[in-house]
Amino acid sequence: xxxxxxxxxxxxxxxxxxxxxxxxxxxxxxxxxxxxxxxxxxxxxxxxxxxxxxxxxxxxxxxxxxxxxxxxxxxxxxxxxxxxxxxxxxxxxxxxxxxxxxxxxxxxxxxxxx
Amino acid sequence: xxxxxxxxxxxxxxxxxxxxxxxxxxxxxxxxxxxxxxxxxxxxxxxxxxxxxxxxxxxxxxxxxxxxxxxxxxxxxxxxxxxxxxxxxxxxxxxxxxxxxxxxxxxxxxxxxxx
Numbered sequence: 001x002x003x004x005x006x007x008x009x010x011x012x013x014x015x016x017x018x019x020x021x022x023x024x025x026x027x028x029x030x031x032x033x034x035x036x037x038x039x040x041x042x043x044x045x046x047x048x049x050x051x052x053x054x055x056x057x058x059x060x061x062x063x064x065x066x067x068x069x070x071x072x073x074x075x076x077x078x079x080x081x082x083x084x085x086x087x088x089x090x091x092x093x094x095x096x097x098x099x100x101x102x103x104x105x106x107x108x109x110x111x112x113x114x
Numbered sequence: 115x116x117x118x119x120x121x122x123x124x125x126x127x128x129x130x131x132x133x134x135x136x137x138x139x140x141x142x143x144x145x146x147x148x149x150x151x152x153x154x155x156x157x158x159x160x161x162x163x164x165x166x167x168x169x170x171x172x173x174x175x176x177x178x179x180x181x182x183x184x185x186x187x188x189x190x191x192x193x194x195x196x197x198x199x200x201x202x203x204x205x206x207x208x209x210x211x212x213x214x215x216x217x218x219x220x221x222x223x224x225x226x227x228x229x
Contacts, residue, residue, distance in 0.1 A: 042220050042221050042222050044219070104157070105157035
């Protein structure tokens with residue numbers, strides 16, 4: 001069974017640019033959630049996608065957007081990057097809807113904005 | 115509104131001694147509570163969960179936690195620390211609201227285990 005994978009592992013962008021992060025869900029999982037983890041902080045929930053539709057959102061501005069594809073892989077897009085967007089971005093998949101305790105996390109993408 | 119406070123940013127123990135990681139929560143409704151562990155360069159892993167069943171919850175790797183509603187606490191314990199337990203630990207509260215379960219993570223406690 002393949003776990004949750006994320007790409008790229010590391011990324012460096014300039015303020016004002018746009019970035020796309022990718023996540024492949026664990027086999028059989030139709031729900032994916034994204035989190036932002038700033039250095040020294042706990043993860044913050046960005047949003048969740050269930051069967052290709054947004055199914056809950058945390059306190060993040062609209063420049064954070066996402067997509068979920070028919071194969072349940074997912075993208076996180078961030079426009080107009082700011083320095084404070086520098087963080088570890090975590091993706092987690094779960095088998096069905098809001099089963100938070102069934103979430104399986106990927107290793108994350110480290111984004112640095114300069 | 116919900117929040118979670120991890121009372122210690124760092125906890126240092128010797129191998130073989132007990133571990134106590136403290137967590138207090140605030141929630142307007144009956145919460146679900148979780149502990150996750152994060153090893154360097156690895157994904158978060160669920161240690162245990164409380165979802166309104168037994169108040170003493172047993173998890174993986176010998177960890178357990180007790181839900182105390184009167185104290186709004188969910189402290190994580192282990193009788194005997196192992197070197198491999200050294201990691202970052204997160205307490206999480208999640209409450210159902212309008213069909214969604216937005217999780218709130220604490221800031222984390224770094225567990226240091228000395229030989």
